[in-house]
Amino acid sequence: MPDNNAPRSPEPAPTGHDVAVLGGGSFGTAMAKVLGENGHTVHFWMRDKAQADEIRKTGVNSRYMPDVTLTGDIQPTTSLPEAVGKAEIVFVAIPSKAFRSVIRDNSGVFREEQIVVSLTKGIEEHGFKLMSEILQEEIPRCRIGVLSGPNLAGEIVSQDLTATVIAAKDPDVRRTVQELLGCEYLRVYANVDVYGVELAGALKNIYAIVAGLASARDLGENAKAMLITRGLAEMSRFAVSMGANPMTFMGLAGVGDLIVTCTSPKSRNYRVGYAVGRGKALDDAVAELGQVAEGIYTLKLVKEKSEAIGIYMPLVRGLYEILYEGASISAVINSLMMSVQNSDVEFILPRTITQ
Numbered sequence: 359m360p361d362n363n364a365p366r367s368p369e370p371a372p373t374g375h376d377v378a379v380l381g382g383g384s385f386g387t388a389m390a391k392v393l394g395e396n397g398h399t400v401h402f403w404m405r406d407k408a409q410a411d412e413i414r415k416t417g418v419n420s421r422y423m424p425d426v427t428l429t430g431d432i433q434p435t436t437s438l439p440e441a442v443g444k445a446e447i448v449f450v451a452i453p454s455k456a457f458r459s460v461i462r463d464n465s466g467v468f469r470e471e472q473i474v475v476s477l478t479k480g481i482e483e484h485g486f487k488l489m490s491e492i493l494q495e496e497i498p499r500c501r502i503g504v505l506s507g508p509n510l511a512g513e514i515v516s517q518d519l520t521a522t523v524i525a526a527k528d529p530d531v532r533r534t535v536q537e538l539l540g541c542e543y544l545r546v547y548a549n550v551d552v553y554g555v556e557l558a559g560a561l562k563n564i565y566a567i568v569a570g571l572a573s574a575r576d577l578g579e580n581a582k583a584m585l586i587t588r589g590l591a592e593m594s595r596f597a598v599s600m601g602a603n604p605m606t607f608m609g610l611a612g613v614g615d616l617i618v619t620c621t622s623p624k625s626r627n628y629r630v631g632y633a634v635g636r637g638k639a640l641d642d643a644v645a646e647l648g649q650v651a652e653g654i655y656t657l658k659l660v661k662e663k664s665e666a667i668g669i670y671m672p673l674v675r676g677l678y679e680i681l682y683e684g685a686s687i688s689a690v691i692n693s694l695m696m697s698v699q700n701s702d703v704e705f706i707l708p709r710t711i712t713q
């Protein structure tokens with residue numbers, strides 16, 4: 359039996375393809391760099407004309423990646439119809455808050471069967487929609503995938519060894535993305551659990567904020583392990599209740615991404631938590647970051663959803679109290695540590711697991 363989940367050959371595709379990357383931030387730039395180095399023509403869309411001009415002239419996106427020069431055939435543009443119109447495959451790295459509007463406003467330019475892959479790790483505010491669900495609603499004639507995993511943009515542009523996961527129902531989408539992105543430093547695994555891979559990427563941002571807070575308060579290494587492990591239990595319990603495959607949470611998109619964002623100050627979500635832990639107001643911490651930290655929005659949505667469907671998520675609730683209800687960090691820690699609810703049972707089996 360062939361192992362369909364095994365990574366494809368890391369050799370660059372023999373001939374370059376026309377691809378589009380939508381979004382000129384950190385991750386869009388990182389993916390444009392990989393694709394350009396792999397020999398593809400990258401139609402790199404961003405809304406800021408000055409930024410596109412700078413990249414065209416110098417190869418540098420100084421606002422987001424000042425130390426990185428993009429090489430290969432990179433074609434920055436402020437025309438989304440031009441980028442999508444020329445591309446065989448489209449990668450979307452637009453923050454979740456703007457994701458639907460960008461796709462909807464341009465839905466007419468996407469072609470039948472075109473492959474569209476979301477790189478975004480967030481949830482839509484109304485209706486708890488993931489980005490692949492938004493793509494399905496707005497451009498149903500396209501073939502959809504999501505890419506997620508422990509993928510700090512700053513490390514990918516440094517060519518640090520990295521693994522990621524392409525999730526799609528269509529095997530051709532999985533294979534195509536593996537071939538386009540795979541190279542000597544980026545290993546692309548495949549998964550069919552689109553919902554689980556995507557939800558995991560959004561949920562782990564919450565626990566990265568928690569980990570940043572814990573680090574700022576010098577809670578220690580035991581506490582860090584406790585938070586990551588209980589975070590994994592909590593996010594898996596929630597996701598499985600929503601229909602995800604529990605095994606996805608044992609993989610790169612689940613525990614892998616949770617580890618990297620909960621242990622690295624390179625994570626923007628971790629940095630927001632750290633700043634709040636050092637006494638900064640949330641709004642100031644976010645403004646100082648100057649980049650997106652999806653977890654602060656995801657937290658609100660997951661808190662509401664978990665209460666609506668009756669899933670026990672004490673870390674989500676505690677973080678929500680700190681960030682949005684003015685609770686003191688020490689009071690929340692104390693209440694979590696002294697809570698008797700469920701402390702006698704390490705694993706609460708999701709309803710879908712019967713044994």
Ligand SMILES: NC(=O)c1ccc[n+]([C@@H]2O[C@H](COP(=O)([O-])OP(=O)(O)OC[C@H]3O[C@@H](n4cnc5c(N)ncnc54)[C@H](O)[C@@H]3O)[C@@H](O)[C@H]2O)c1
Binds near residue numbers: 454
């Ligand atoms: N940076 C990473 O390490 C990383 C890794 C994996 C996934 N992601 C995910 O990728 C997504 C994008 O993150 P990022 O790191 O590129 O964020 P970023 O803050 O670095 O950049 C966001 C980009 O989106 C653009 N943007 C915002 N609103 C827009 C709109 N209405 N129209 C067009 N462009 C708009 C901004 O101009 C900016 O170029 C997030 O969901 C994030 O979770 C990021």
Ligand SMILES: O=P(O)(O)OC[C@H](O)CO
Binds near residue numbers: 509650
């Ligand atoms: O910088 P963050 O916190 O948005 O995390 C980036 C990636 O999601 C890490 O995999």
